[in-house]
Amino acid sequence: MNRDIFVLVEHLQGRVAEICYVMLAAARVLAQGTGGKVVALLLGHQAQGLAADLAADQVWYIEHPLLADFTSDAYQQVLAELLPSKAPRAVLLGDTSIGAEVAGVLSARLGWPLVSYCRNVRASNGTLEFVCQICGGRIMAEGELPGPSTLVTMIPGGYKPEQGRTAQAPEVIQLEAPDLESLRVVVKQYLEPAAGDVDITKEPVLISVGRGIQQQDNLSLVEELAAAMGSVVSASRPVVDQGWLPSTRLVGKSGKRVKPKIYLALGISGAPEHVEAITDSELIIAVNTDPAAPIFNVAQYGAQIDILELLPVLTEQARQARAG
Amino acid sequence: MNTVVVARLVPDLVEELNIDSSGKALDMAWVRLILNEFDDHAIEQAILLKERSGGQVTVMVADVDGADDVLYAAAAKGADQLIKLTGDWEAGSNNHALARVFAAHIRQLQPDLVLTGVQAHNDLDGALGPLLAHYLGMPYVGYVAGVQPSNGKVIVRKEYPGGLIAEMEVALPATLGIQAADQPPRYVAFSRIRQAMKTASLVEQPVAGLDPGGGPTVNRMFQPEVGQRATMLTGTSQEVAAKLIEIFRERGVL
Numbered sequence: 001m002n003r004d005i006f007v008l009v010e011h012l013q014g015r016v017a018e019i020c021y022v023m024l025a026a027a028r029v030l031a032q033g034t035g036g037k038v039v040a041l042l043l044g045h046q047a048q049g050l051a052a053d054l055a056a057d058q059v060w061y062i063e064h065p066l067l068a069d070f071t072s073d074a075y076q077q078v079l080a081e082l083l084p085s086k087a088p089r090a091v092l093l094g095d096t097s098i099g100a101e102v103a104g105v106l107s108a109r110l111g112w113p114l115v116s117y118c119r120n121v122r123a124s125n126g127t128l129e130f131v132c133q134i135c136g137g138r139i140m141a142e143g144e145l146p147g148p149s150t151l152v153t154m155i156p157g158g159y160k161p162e163q164g165r166t167a168q169a170p171e172v173i174q175l176e177a178p179d180l181e182s183l184r185v186v187v188k189q190y191l192e193p194a195a196g197d198v199d200i201t202k203e204p205v206l207i208s209v210g211r212g213i214q215q216q217d218n219l220s221l222v223e224e225l226a227a228a229m230g231s232v233v234s235a236s237r238p239v240v241d242q243g244w245l246p247s248t249r250l251v252g253k254s255g256k257r258v259k260p261k262i263y264l265a266l267g268i269s270g271a272p273e274h275v276e277a278i279t280d281s282e283l284i285i286a287v288n289t290d291p292a293a294p295i296f297n298v299a300q301y302g303a304q305i306d307i308l309e310l311l312p313v314l315t316e317q318a319r320q321a322r323a324g
Numbered sequence: 325m326n327t328v329v330v331a332r333l334v335p336d337l338v339e340e341l342n343i344d345s346s347g348k349a350l351d352m353a354w355v356r357l358i359l360n361e362f363d364d365h366a367i368e369q370a371i372l373l374k375e376r377s378g379g380q381v382t383v384m385v386a387d388v389d390g391a392d393d394v395l396y397a398a399a400a401k402g403a404d405q406l407i408k409l410t411g412d413w414e415a416g417s418n419n420h421a422l423a424r425v426f427a428a429h430i431r432q433l434q435p436d437l438v439l440t441g442v443q444a445h446n447d448l449d450g451a452l453g454p455l456l457a458h459y460l461g462m463p464y465v466g467y468v469a470g471v472q473p474s475n476g477k478v479i480v481r482k483e484y485p486g487g488l489i490a491e492m493e494v495a496l497p498a499t500l501g502i503q504a505a506d507q508p509p510r511y512v513a514f515s516r517i518r519q520a521m522k523t524a525s526l527v528e529q530p531v532a533g534l535d536p537g538g539g540p541t542v543n544r545m546f547q548p549e550v551g552q553r554a555t556m557l558t559g560t561s562q563e564v565a566a567k568l569i570e571i572f573r574e575r576g577v578l
Binding site: 012013017069071072073096097100101102103104105107108109111112113114115116117130132133134135136137138139140141142143144145146150151153184185186187188189190191192193194204205229231238240241242243247248250253254255256257261262264269271282283285286287290292294296297299300301302303304305309310313314316317318321322 | 335337338340341343350361365420423443445446447448449450451452453454455457458459463464465466467479481482483484485486487488489490491492493494495498501503504507508537538539540541542543544545546547548553554555556557558561562564565566568569571572573575576577578
């Protein structure tokens with residue numbers, strides 16, 4: 001009992017989320033410590049095909065028409081029914097718009113402890129440990145995974161997704177879904193991101209701006225630099241939440257993943273939600289007045305200088321460079 | 325639509341963070357607490373709902389440094405009722421403990437909606453919203469960026485990665501984790517906050533015993549070791565700009 005490590009498979013519109021493969025890699029570390037199996041839990045409707053590349057010992061597939069779309073209401077009903085009798089040592093879920101909401105409800109409902117923002121796990125001498133990244137990436141917290149069963153929500157960064165993928169399809173076992181009645185949350189429709197604006201995922205250079213821009217009026221300084229460079233402006237969450245730029249320009253967990261040749265991060269602190277979406281960039285350059293900003297840990301070049309001071313000067317030099 | 329907003333104060337990440345002598349927690353003596361930015365959006369969303377379709381807005385916070393400022397600022401924006409839960413918050417608490425005590429107080433108000441920020445940067449035992457939802461017996465939807473009342477229910481816009489949005493219909497009463505309000509949080513002048521301090525009534529409600537069960541125990545807290553560190557470009561802004569231009573040229577983008 002209490003040796004297996006479960007992973008909740010996250011999928012949306014027929015695609016498995018990358019965090020799922022990261023979790024499968026972490027689950028393998030834990031399962032090697034406990035001597036148990038890695039079991040992927042796949043909930044869906046006509047979604048069995050998604051199991052094919054999951055690096056798990058088994059995939060338990062739960063099929064129900066009401067699982068066609070994710071709702072925390074349906075997922076937690078299925079899992080609350082399933083988990084207690086199976087008594088896994090840990091259940092890994094994404095610290096995402098899917099996993100985080102199921103995990104919280106399950107923790108309260110089952111009375112199982114919950115550890116969130118987990119980046120790495122360890123198994124040593126019979127104990128399992130978590131390493132979490134909190135306070136926007138500035139602080140790490142570690143401890144033992146409480147027993148006998150724990151829920152863990154994971155952030156990316158600790159494991160490569162390739163470690164959780166396999167070319168050899170795992171064994172799939174179909175389990176019966178419980179009755180899913182009186183769901184209180186219903187998906188009405190999906191709205192695709194607005195088209196027509198520039199596609200920041202295809203731009204070779206992104207001039208990206210964060211909270212350090214301070215106020216909307218200052219955005220013109222960034223637009224001028226982008227114009228001088230022949231590139232476009234993207235942003236981190238606070239700028240978009242203020243309504244200063246449209247959500248099509250958002251780089252981050254709930255925005256776009258980008259991979260430009262150069263990602264110039266201006267006044268962006270580098271919270272994990274942002275960093276996870278820029279790691280495929282060829283070169284990251286960060287400008288921030290705060291020397292402790294986590295963005296400097298992922299950037300190849302950095303400058304500790306006020307962006308409002310730098311912007312007009314850099315724009316002028318970029319114009320001259322282009323003219324010359 | 326009667327709405328309760330649960331707001332939290334969290335360490336300001338602009339300030340330097342230090343670990344205390346136990347090595348297991350932040351040194352709170354040097355921490356400045358500010359309103360969790362997602363909770364700011366939750367307050368705004370509640371005020372917008374009230375302006376559009378009536379009802380009452382109640383804002384609840386734990387009695388920590390800065391709690392009064394958060395409540396009076398909310399009153400200046402249009403919140404009707406301010407509640408501060410007093411108790412032994414100094415000893416530290418987690419979201420499981422918060423959810424249990426807040427749920428007990430929220431239940432008495434019988435709201436249609438409970439809003440809170442979708443997350444806080446120091447959540448170690450999961451987000452507050454889903455825990456509250458369970459203790460209140462309500463459905464939960466998180467990562468919400470937009471709420472509209474509709475025939476005794478609400479239609480919410482839930483954000484997924486890549487800019488995809490799911491429109492979901494949620495039965496009331498419900499708890500929602502707010503990522504962003506329909507509109508950015510409004511600015512409120514200090515004179516109006518001062519006015520609210522004179523006129524708004526702030527109710528204190530004591531809480532007994534905080535039960536942190538359900539959260540992990542931290543054995544060590546530390547600042548991340550830096551594996552790779554950026555090569556820093558130094559000098560005046562002219563000099564830094566010149567070095568950046570050189571890098572852009574090397575990379576063939578200028």
